[in-house]
Amino acid sequence: MLTKREIVLVALTVFLMSIPLVIVASQNQPTTLPSSVFEWKSVKVEKTKVGERRQFFDTPTETLNNLEVHATTLNPGEYAHAAHQHPDEEMFIVQEGTVEALVNGELKRGGPGSVVFQAPNRQHRIQNVGTTRAQYHVIRWRTAKTGAASAKP
Incomplete structure (x- = not known):
């Protein structure tokens, strides 16, 4: 059975390891053009x-x-x-x-x-x-x- 300390360490490790995945995923998702008005001038x-x-x-x-x-x-x-x-x-x-x-x-x-x-x-x-x-x-x-x-x- 895991101790409370080990559970916290595992959770912290998972969190820290997921940060690069979130960054990469957000970079690969282009934002889409919202409804807009583009003034000629x-x-x-x-x-x-x-x-x-x-x-x-x-x-x-x-x-x-x-x-x-x-x-x-x-x-x-x-x-x-x-x-x-x-x-x-x-x-x-x-x-x-x-x-x-x-x-x-x-x-x-x-x-x-x-x-x-x-x-x-x-x-x-x-x-x-x-x-x-x-x-x-x-x-x-x-x-x-x-x-x-x-x-x-």
């Missing part, structure tokens, strides 16, 4: 060689492995990046200007209010084909079907 503007970028968020949600939303501003004639593909889906919502997107091997134009959906694993790109800046919002998501995080262009 409060989102940091990052100057790029082709225009600007505003990163709203890039994080897990309660139902998605990851949800990313950013806004891109392209100067006239500029491409956001070279044609590429990735296993996740993404959508562009044009706010201003005229863009030309590579969609299913064809170039398609869209102006303010246009929505471009890019299915997974398809070559795509977007260019400002207007004479003024073009601005669009990008919504990109990953699910269990998407797999691990994919590279960002």
Whole structure:
């Protein structure tokens, strides 16, 4: 039979040994995006060689492995990046200007209010084909079907 002292020592040892497990478990559990409002003026503007970028968020949600939303501003004639593909889906919502997107091997134009959906694993790109800046919002998501995080262009 264990003495009271031995029981206290065992309990203390179990407690101390569980601390690293709790720390590791909490580090592996990403927090999810709560309901939020992201005010345009409060989102940091990052100057790029082709225009600007505003990163709203890039994080897990309660139902998605990851949800990313950013806004891109392209100067006239500029491409956001070279044609590429990735296993996740993404959508562009044009706010201003005229863009030309590579969609299913064809170039398609869209102006303010246009929505471009890019299915997974398809070559795509977007260019400002207007004479003024073009601005669009990008919504990109990953699910269990998407797999691990994919590279960002």
